Amino acid sequence: MRRAFGSVLAVDDISLVARPGEVTALVGPNGAGKTTLLLMLATLLVPDHGTIRIEGFDPVTQPAEVRARIGWMPDGFGTWDALTVREVLHTIGAAYRMGPAEARARTEAVLELLHLGDLADRRARVLSRGQKQRLGLARALLHDPSVLLLDEPASGLDPRSRIELRDVLRTMAADGKTVLVSSHILTELQEVADRAVIVARGRTTQDQTLDATELATTVGTWRITSLDADRLRQWLGERHVPWRAELAAVVVQVGGEEQAARLLADLVADGIRVIAFAPSHGALEAAYLAATEDRQ
Amino acid sequence: MSLHGIRTVAALELRQRARTSRWPVVLLLWFLLVAGVTSLSYAALNNASVKAGPTLYDVTTFLVLGLSMLVVPSLTATSVNGDREAGVLATLQTTLLTPADIIVGKLVSSWVIALVFLAVSSPFLLWAWVAGGIGIGQVVGSLLVLAFVLAVTCAIGLAFSTLTARTVASAVLTYLAIATLVFGTVIVFLLSFFLVQSREQVRYYGIPDSFWAAQTKNDDGSISPDSVIPTVADCRHLTREETVIHTERIWWLLPMNPFVVVADAAPGRTAPGPTAYSGVQPMRAISIGARSARAGADGRERQECDFGGGGGPAALPPLQSGPIYPYGLVFYLALGAGATWLAIRRTRTPVTRLPNGTRIA
Numbered sequence: 001m002r003r004a005f006g007s008v009l010a011v012d013d014i015s016l017v018a019r020p021g022e023v024t025a026l027v028g029p030n031g032a033g034k035t036t037l038l039l040m041l042a043t044l045l046v047p048d049h050g051t052i053r054i055e056g057f058d059p060v061t062q063p064a065e066v067r068a069r070i071g072w073m074p075d076g077f078g079t080w081d082a083l084t085v086r087e088v089l090h091t092i093g094a095a096y097r098m099g100p101a102e103a104r105a106r107t108e109a110v111l112e113l114l115h116l117g118d119l120a121d122r123r124a125r126v127l128s129r130g131q132k133q134r135l136g137l138a139r140a141l142l143h144d145p146s147v148l149l150l151d152e153p154a155s156g157l158d159p160r161s162r163i164e165l166r167d168v169l170r171t172m173a174a175d176g177k178t179v180l181v182s183s184h185i186l187t188e189l190q191e192v193a194d195r196a197v198i199v200a201r202g203r204t205t206q207d208q209t210l211d212a213t214e215l216a217t218t219v220g221t222w223r224i225t226s227l228d229a230d231r232l233r234q235w236l237g238e239r240h241v242p243w244r245a246e247l248a249a250v251v252v253q254v255g256g257e258e259q260a261a262r263l264l265a266d267l268v269a270d271g272i273r274v275i276a277f278a279p280s281h282g283a284l285e286a287a288y289l290a291a292t293e294d295r296q
Numbered sequence: 297m298s299l300h301g302i303r304t305v306a307a308l309e310l311r312q313r314a315r316t317s318r319w320p321v322v323l324l325l326w327f328l329l330v331a332g333v334t335s336l337s338y339a340a341l342n343n344a345s346v347k348a349g350p351t352l353y354d355v356t357t358f359l360v361l362g363l364s365m366l367v368v369p370s371l372t373a374t375s376v377n378g379d380r381e382a383g384v385l386a387t388l389q390t391t392l393l394t395p396a397d398i399i400v401g402k403l404v405s406s407w408v409i410a411l412v413f414l415a416v417s418s419p420f421l422l423w424a425w426v427a428g429g430i431g432i433g434q435v436v437g438s439l440l441v442l443a444f445v446l447a448v449t450c451a452i453g454l455a456f457s458t459l460t461a462r463t464v465a466s467a468v469l470t471y472l473a474i475a476t477l478v479f480g481t482v483i484v485f486l487l488s489f490f491l492v493q494s495r496e497q498v499r500y501y502g503i504p505d506s507f508w509a510a511q512t513k514n515d516d517g518s519i520s521p522d523s524v525i526p527t528v529a530d531c532r533h534l535t536r537e538e539t540v541i542h543t544e545r546i547w548w549l550l551p552m553n554p555f556v557v558v559a560d561a562a563p564g565r566t567a568p569g570p571t572a573y574s575g576v577q578p579m580r581a582i583s584i585g586a587r588s589a590r591a592g593a594d595g596r597e598r599q600e601c602d603f604g605g606g607g608g609p610a611a612l613p614p615l616q617s618g619p620i621y622p623y624g625l626v627f628y629l630a631l632g633a634g635a636t637w638l639a640i641r642r643t644r645t646p647v648t649r650l651p652n653g654t655r656i657a
Contacts, residue, residue, distance in 0.1 A: 042390050046648045060646055072390050078383030082315035094304040095391035
């Protein structure tokens with residue numbers, strides 16, 4: 001797909017497939033074209049080249065069919081300030097041609113799901129940023145869409161809401177819905193996403209699966225902290241393991257989880273008191289850094 | 297477009313407006329303003345011999361229309377681009393609401409507010425009606441025309457709000473457009489006189505120049521007053537060259553003016569009252585003026601022999617054409633429909649081209 005705004009090429013060449021039952025992460029630096037891509041998926045923008053199919057429908061020629069199926073949560077959206085949370089959702093229900101009773105029932109269900117019950121009768125104006133984000137998600141979920149397009153849903157959320165968001169997304173995927181979520185917060189995405197599509201400068205640079213087997217076999221960077229720092233370095237030097245110091249810790253390259261476990265066992269066996277032993281980057285983070293390296 | 301969709305958008309808009317603005321204060325000010333002007337007119341004009349009813353009706357309608365032309369454009373002039381700026385338009389566009397639902401819904405809601413203003417001023421129109429001379433059917437009829445003109449005003453603002461990215465720009469353009477209709481039509485009409493004027497021979501029935509020439513003059517050339525009492529017997533059927541303005545060629549500018557449309561449909565023109573231009577009857581004066589403009593150059597013989605109760609034929613009333621407001625209604629219907637169509641077209645998604653500086657969401 002390609003989309004330009006005048007001379008600014010926002011989306012140059014992005015292709016991706018998001019499958020039902022999976023959470024697909026859309027990752028990329030600022031200005032990579034994520035939001036533009038989501039606008040095209042949300043039936044608001046026509047791509048210059050390329051095609052989009054959402055459950056078999058083309059957002060350009062069959063927007064109504066697509067709109068009935070997608071729930072879109074924009075990045076940095078506004079809301080009708082004067083309305084209460086409940087009224088906002090009732091209005092959205094009506095906009096999706098629900099009857100009043102159905103709209104009320106769905107509103108209560110979504111309020112319950114996103115823990116917005118306490119705020120239901122507050123005006124949207126007084127909500128905090130994180131609360132507004134939750135209202136935005138509630139709006140996207142109201143008509144029970146089968147495809148969710150979420151643009152930075154976690155920004156502004158408190159830690160608890162983030163964890164709840166993760167659970168909501170996982171539940172949606174488990175129900176067979178297609179979830180496409182863009183974010184900057186890689187560690188979060190790592191926990192929630194099945195696959196990650198990394199975009200940079202309007203191009204897909206990598207489309208990778210984030211499953212356990214892949215993590216287990218990739219060479220990764222691990223960070224070791226020990227009470228016996230000097231002995232640890234000596235120990236590594238004796239065994240010709242390349243290492244570098246990072247503050248009090250030591251960073252080594254290890255080929256997969258199996259090897260990491262063996263290394264830890266050996267260290268402990270030799271009486272080195274290890275207090276922290278963890279991958280220094282998530283797999284997603286590593287891939288992201290690799291994909292966007294040319295930016296620096 | 298569906299009734300359900302329009303109602304959803306209209307209800308949303310009305311609910312927001314009801315909560316965000318100080319309507320009670322604004323309406324109270326409006327009420328006091330109309331009340332003040334109407335009461336003053338009544339006090340100034342009502343006396344035993346002349347019923348103030350038609351005048352009151354005229355003054356109030358004129359005032360209400362004038363104030364509406366100031367207030368109503370602001371209801372819609374920033375409607376669509378304001379929503380876009382606040383990031384709430386896309387929220388509606390991605391639902392099953394069609395662009396027509398959104399635009400017509402917004403139009404209906406702003407019209408309802410305009411009608412509230414009209415309703416607040418209606419006690420005074422009723423008062424005028426009670427004070428005399430005007431049938432309720434005429435009042436209702438002219439109110440309908442007024443309400444219709446307000447709806448078109450709303451539509452114009454709405455169209456501009458879809459045309460520009462900045463709310464300030466659309467507000468300015470809307471007021472310019474309204475000013476063009478209110479003042480521009482009249483100014484262009486008056487300035488085009490020179491295009492349609494010509495020197496022509498006109499017939500008149502009056503005192504010939506020879507009558508004055510025959511009078512004995514004072515030393516300074518003025519006529520001694522004692523001798524100048526022409527009588528009907530001195531009048532002749534004559535011609536002279538005059539500048540004639542053929543307004544029948546440019547009258548069509550007038551029904552584009554909202555005041556002309558409302559005035560021409562107003563009951564004041566038919567109500568019993570003083571003579572054509574006497575009293576303060578702005579609507580009546582506008583209506584008579586516009587109809588005589590359409591009737592154009594008066595080919596009838598000028599009656600200039602009616603002096604001093606001498607018994608000559610009275611001066612003719614201005615030449616009148618048929619009603620002008622139906623032309624105005626057609627023009628406004630086309631304008632309103634065109635503006636609404638444009639606004640709908642401009643809110644259609646997905647879009648291929650974004651105007652500079654706009655955001656979708």
